[in-house]
Amino acid sequence: MKALIVNGANINFIGLRDKSQYGSLSYKDIRNNIYEFCIEHSIEVELFQSNCEGKIIDKLQSTYIDHVDAVIINPGAFTHYSYAIRDALEMLECKKIEVHISNLFKREKFRHRSVTADACDAFISGFGSEGYIMALKYLVD
Numbered sequence: 001m002k003a004l005i006v007n008g009a010n011i012n013f014i015g016l017r018d019k020s021q022y023g024s025l026s027y028k029d030i031r032n033n034i035y036e037f038c039i040e041h042s043i044e045v046e047l048f049q050s051n052c053e054g055k056i057i058d059k060l061q062s063t064y065i066d067h068v069d070a071v072i073i074n075p076g077a078f079t080h081y082s083y084a085i086r087d088a089l090e091m092l093e094c095k096k097i098e099v100h101i102s103n104l105f106k107r108e109k110f111r112h113r114s115v116t117a118d119a120c121d122a123f124i125s126g127f128g129s130e131g132y133i134m135a136l137k138y139l140v141d
């Protein structure tokens, strides 16, 4: 099993920003938890984070050449308006899971809408950073 985990805008600042929504684990802690789970379950994983929409699209497109079985994506605020990331996701034929650390529906109205979620197979929101592990568990079960 080969998985790509893509994190978008400001996810590298998790642990510093709005701890009431995102908890106090840092992005590095979250990465380490993911690596630990992937080692235990023999998942080959690549973690990618960018604050640039175009770089995220390039990374998603690269999975055509560098085949992956699954993409797990937290686009950050791009979730709410990036049709370009949505289109890049839609093209991919692998399993796609959208993850959000916070519960989008318990927050501001602009966060209630995901333009990327319907290009994915599944959606996880509100389980904190455990959401990434839940997505990985779903893939290995």
Ligand SMILES: O=C1C[C@@](O)(C(=O)O)C[C@@H](O)[C@@H]1O
Residues within 6 Å of the ligand: 009, 010, 011, 074, 075, 076, 077, 078, 079, 099, 100, 101, 102, 103, 104, 111
């Ligand atoms: O950056 C983020 C993080 C987020 O994607 C989440 O994981 O809960 C939710 C988004 O609305 C926000 O812009």
